[in-house]
Amino acid sequence: GGPCPELAEDTAAKRIARLGAEIQHHNRLYYQELRPEISDAEYDRLFAELVHLEECFPGLASADSPTGRVGGGRVADDTRVVHERPMLSLTSGSGPEAVEKLLGRLEGEREGEVALLVQPKVDGLPVELIYQKGELVSAATRGDGQAGEDVTARAREIPGVPLQLHGGFPARLVVRGEVYADLELYRRQRGGLAGTYATPRHLAAGALRAGQPNVEGTACLRLFTFEWVNPVPQNGPPESDLLALQRLRDWGFPVLLEHTHRARSLGDVRSVYRHYLREREEQPFAMDGIVVKADSLALRNRLGEGSRAPLWAAAWKFPPATAVTRVVAVEWSVGRTGRRTPVAIVNPVKIGGIRVQRVSLHSQSEVVRLGVAPDDEVVVALVGDVIPQLTEVIGRASGERAELEIALDGVKPKAGQCLRESAACREQFVARVTHFASREGLGISGLGRGRIERLVEAGLIGGLPDLFRLRASEIAAVPGFGDRSAENLVAAIRVVGRPPLYRLVAALGIPGVGQATARRLGEHFATLADLLAADEQALSSIPGIGVVTAGAIRSFFRSQGGVRLVEGLRALGITGERVGTEPRG
Numbered sequence: 001g002g003p004c005p006e007l008a009e010d011t012a013a014k015r016i017a018r019l020g021a022e023i024q025h026h027n028r029l030y031y032q033e034l035r036p037e038i039s040d041a042e043y044d045r046l047f048a049e050l051v052h053l054e055e056c057f058p059g060l061a062s063a064d065s066p067t068g069r070v071g072g073g074r075v076a077d078d079t080r081v082v083h084e085r086p087m088l089s090l091t092s093g094s095g096p097e098a099v100e101k102l103l104g105r106l107e108g109e110r111e112g113e114v115a116l117l118v119q120p121k122v123d124g125l126p127v128e129l130i131y132q133k134g135e136l137v138s139a140a141t142r143g144d145g146q147a148g149e150d151v152t153a154r155a156r157e158i159p160g161v162p163l164q165l166h167g168g169f170p171a172r173l174v175v176r177g178e179v180y181a182d183l184e185l186y187r188r189q190r191g192g193l194a195g196t197y198a199t200p201r202h203l204a205a206g207a208l209r210a211g212q213p214n215v216e217g218t219a220c221l222r223l224f225t226f227e228w229v230n231p232v233p234q235n236g237p238p239e240s241d242l243l244a245l246q247r248l249r250d251w252g253f254p255v256l257l258e259h260t261h262r263a264r265s266l267g268d269v270r271s272v273y274r275h276y277l278r279e280r281e282e283q284p285f286a287m288d289g290i291v292v293k294a295d296s297l298a299l300r301n302r303l304g305e306g307s308r309a310p311l312w313a314a315a316w317k318f319p320p321a322t323a324v325t326r327v328v329a330v331e332w333s334v335g336r337t338g339r340r341t342p343v344a345i346v347n348p349v350k351i352g353g354i355r356v357q358r359v360s361l362h363s364q365s366e367v368v369r370l371g372v373a374p375d376d377e378v379v380v381a382l383v384g385d386v387i388p389q390l391t392e393v394i395g396r397a398s399g400e401r402a403e404l405e406i407a408l409d410g411v412k413p414k415a416g417q418c419l420r421e422s423a424a425c426r427e428q429f430v431a432r433v434t435h436f437a438s439r440e441g442l443g444i445s446g447l448g449r450g451r452i453e454r455l456v457e458a459g460l461i462g463g464l465p466d467l468f469r470l471r472a473s474e475i476a477a478v479p480g481f482g483d484r485s486a487e488n489l490v491a492a493i494r495v496v497g498r499p500p501l502y503r504l505v506a507a508l509g510i511p512g513v514g515q516a517t518a519r520r521l522g523e524h525f526a527t528l529a530d531l532l533a534a535d536e537q538a539l540s541s542i543p544g545i546g547v548v549t550a551g552a553i554r555s556f557f558r559s560q561g562g563v564r565l566v567e568g569l570r571a572l573g574i575t576g577e578r579v580g581t582e583p584r585g
């Protein structure tokens with residue numbers, strides 16, 4: 001909306017290209033890596049700006065613009081499931097504007113009253129389930145919208161997902177819904193899974209996409225069934241979505257009709273919105289707004305779908321949880337690869353039930369863009385509901401801003417650096433151990449950053465291999481642990497046992513080597529020794545591994561720290577060799 005900016009063609013083209021690239025960057029972080037850097041509201045602003053510019057300069061929109069597609073990336077061939085019909089996103093607004101436009105379209109199509117359905121916008125992971133003769137035969141994530149990832153095995157573990165339908169169901173049935181983490185179970189689990197999952201959405205994604213049985217995680221998941229994709233005429237086709245949902249419920253699907261509201265006007269929609277905004281915390285699922293849809297299926301067919309979103313639905317998003325506070329200092333925090341990230345230390349505030357004191361500033365350029373300095377009054381929002389992010393400076397402190405200049409003098413990460421504890425390495429070493437133990441690494445449950453910090457401070461972990469030498473009696477003596485938790489931790493480490501090569505490699509935290517690369521290496525090499533013997537050329541000849549990554553791998557294992565680490569692991573019998581069945585995690 002709004003007037004078009006007065007820009008020269010080439011300036012507009014540059015801006016469109018830059019916004020597109022930026023959005024794609026954030027899509028990757030959000031969908032693939034599950035670690036967004038900016039709040040949803042900020043993302044939505046970038047997206048809206050791009051939509052607006054493309055409307056103003058229609059000739060400049062590129063064919064692969066993120067505004068024309070669903071954000072998730074292409075799924076690997078071996079797990080791809082092509083969707084019945086594209087699984088789309090929703091047109092949304094931070095105010096009622098998208099809903100108003102929807103109402104305008106509906107009124108234009110039909111004389112008289114419009115029938116709407118309003119549901120919570122459940123914040124989980126969409127899935128498509130296929131039933132043949134009443135039996136669940138396939139479950140897939142949304143992926144790039146055309147094809148998703150096969151998650152049938154995990155979907156079967158989710159309580160409430162029917163494995164076998166009953167009643168007069170059609171021979172072939174395709175339904176969609178949102179897999180979400182039940183909030184009560186999630187909160188209870190957080191102790192056990194020890195913050196491995198930053199948000200309920202992370203838990204849903206992690207558990208659903210796990211390659212191995214994951215009973216602990218999937219037990220927390222539920223399905224919010226919201227669409228019958230192929231409503232076939234059987235005893236007469238359903239005329240409305242509401243009737244379709246009722247049938248799905250009769251056949252055994254979890255359909256929350258108490259969360260399916262009828263509405264006829266913007267006023268009705270508004271009151272449902274207010275209701276959920278007020279009682280958001282009371283719901284069993286995380287939600288980030290409401291979804292409004294035309295109830296009539298005939299009308300839906302007539303309106304059709306765009307390349308990114310259906311024209312018969314719209315979402316109205318909740319504002320992000322924010323608070324205003326004051327910056328005390330801007331500091332550097334050191335990550336596992338030695339990468340330094342600026343953080344703002346702020347006067348403690350509570351946002352969405354979380355006490356916030358440290359706020360990531362993401363990058364140097366972000367510090368410059370915000371121009372943030374000590375004593376500034378700032379707005380802090382929660383990204384993905386948990387990660388505090390500084391979104392705006394609303395009051396600037398007068399005086400010196402020199403501190404920033406010094407702080408911006410960042411340090412380049414070095415391969416194999418800080419693989420052992422030392423005074424200068426404390427923070428980076430803790431970050432390394434945290435990654436090593438995390439879900440992206442070995443998946444040691446119950447071992448998060450806070451506990452690792454205490455174990456390091458107590459002198460029990462001086463290098464990564466020390467984890468495998470921890471004894472319950474030693475751990476129990478560390479403040480914050482008891483006999484029970486010490487024994488549980490030792491048991492959790494024992495479960496990890498001798499991890500397969502790909503997990504080990506992913507856990508080491510080699511710059512540029514994430515889970516996908518680690519998997520490729522794990523498929524290619526039988527043992528850690530084989531991997532060590534490969535030179536850069538051999539490494540970069542593996543499909544999907546480029547020269548930069550190959551170089552990073554070589555310099556990691558050639559570094560003093562890397563060599564020592566491999567020796568230490570080998571002394572424990574940890575060689576990456578495949579031994580019997582793979583441990584679960």
Ligand SMILES: NC(=O)c1ccc[n+]([C@@H]2O[C@H](COP(=O)([O-])OP(=O)(O)OC[C@H]3O[C@@H](n4cnc5c(N)ncnc54)[C@H](O)[C@@H]3O)[C@@H](O)[C@H]2O)c1
Nearest residue numbers: 026030036038039040043089090119120121122126226291
């Ligand atoms: N912070 C970031 O960096 C970042 C990056 C990418 C995306 N995002 C967020 O994700 C959004 C885009 O994601 P998206 O494409 O998944 O769209 P979306 O989550 O805004 O909405 C579409 C989805 O809503 C789900 N949904 C939930 N309840 C529903 C219901 N009752 N009926 C129908 N559908 C329902 C469906 O799965 C559908 O796919 C952005 O607007 C932004 O908020 C954030």
Ligand SMILES: [Zn+2]
Nearest residue numbers: 025037362363
């Ligand atoms: Zn970034």
